[in-house]
Amino acid sequence: MRFLKSIFAGFSDKTKGLSEKGILVFRHTSEVIRAESLLKEQGLDVLVKGPPPEIQTGCDMVIEFPLIIQLQVLDILEKGRVEPIQVITVQDHLLEPVSLYNVKDFGEYLMVRAANMKITVNKDTLEIVNVSGGGCPDVPFLAEQMVGRNLLQAPEPRSLGQTLCGYSLQLAYEEMKRRCRG
């Protein structure tokens, strides 16, 4: 078995497992071209491809990108003022991001979880007292930047994060702000 793996080591990653790619869908071809330029200028590994038949957009091109850096990709596109109408996974076009929040009230503290990320805030002072969960390397960095800061003054996760974990934290952060503002 190991012998076979070593023989096929060059390409067996293409024959096993899930695709790690995502697709950016735009309204117009011109937006695809602009987005591709912006992302390539930042050194990102993206490709323009034809859309899968399930996606009906009117635009005949999509951009394939490494899904894990979704937050970084969206940040670049937002700054470049070209935003996709849809972000989906190559693996299953019906997959959509988690949209349910899990909220836990500890009395003095409130915790909101979105997907695999949690943020906890002191309800009186709005100090962010903890960020936990996740697995991508921007999580400890984001925690370092946010913990101890006021919820309304802390940097948003999307301004510093790069990955899907950072994106999950952004959603949890937004939900926490919505709840704390009443």
Added chain:
Amino acid sequence: MSWLIVGTVPDEDFPLVRGRIRIDRDFLEIGQHQIKIARGTPALAATACMAASVLGIEPPEALLVGDTGKGSGSRKLYAHLVEAMPDLELAGITFHYLLPDVYWHNQVLWAAQKKSRQPLLVADAGFMYVAKMSGFAADYDLFTPDIGEMCFLADETAPHPFYTRGFLLEDESRVEEYISRAYSEKNAARHLMVKGAKDYIVQDQVILSTVSEPSIEAMEAIGGTGDSLTGIITANLMAGYEIPAACHKAALSNRYLGLLARPSPAFSVADLLPFLEQSIKLGNPR
């Protein structure tokens, strides 16, 4: 034979370093470098180092690099590990916060599997994500998911916990169903340590034991308590315990850590570590 902890620290300027780790008050030391023990891989490594000391064994080694999510540090680490693997004499490797990258994951896994004495492979955090994504989850000895990550393992199409499908809700009463589903799709390691209100220790789909007491609710909110658990498991494996026993004892110890520290949700994992020695002893009754 040594044990290697592999992961990242949240500082882009931190170089790639490999060596025996030490603790100096609130800092983890490796070579000439110091890192604050706050959360993430430094918290895992510090816990493993301190727990090893309590168990009377040598501390583990670590391979660390700076990465704040851009991935260049992770890729540098992956490449180094593939190159160094043939010369490493390792009883086991604990993989932690790394940017998921299927190509490099596969190179690392195959390099480890080429060794005449294959190390035990433990995966947590980002490396567990990519191990599942690669389709080689079953080649691992242990994964340590929480409930959200267990749903991700159970969803055969999800490439990341963010895209876990909505019908797999984070419902702790359905953990057994998620475990079964993850194994049936070959998306689980040989052993699972599922962290939650009740911890599940699983071997080849069979739930061997559960741990639910003592129960300290605030631990769920504290960043790094999953890292401390994986650190204690690592130390127990280094001490020679079989995987199920190492997990069961670590689950108990991590819960005693909470019981002794009496934390609020505002505690950091560093606030818990002064209680580690006693909690390890309580989790390892003679």
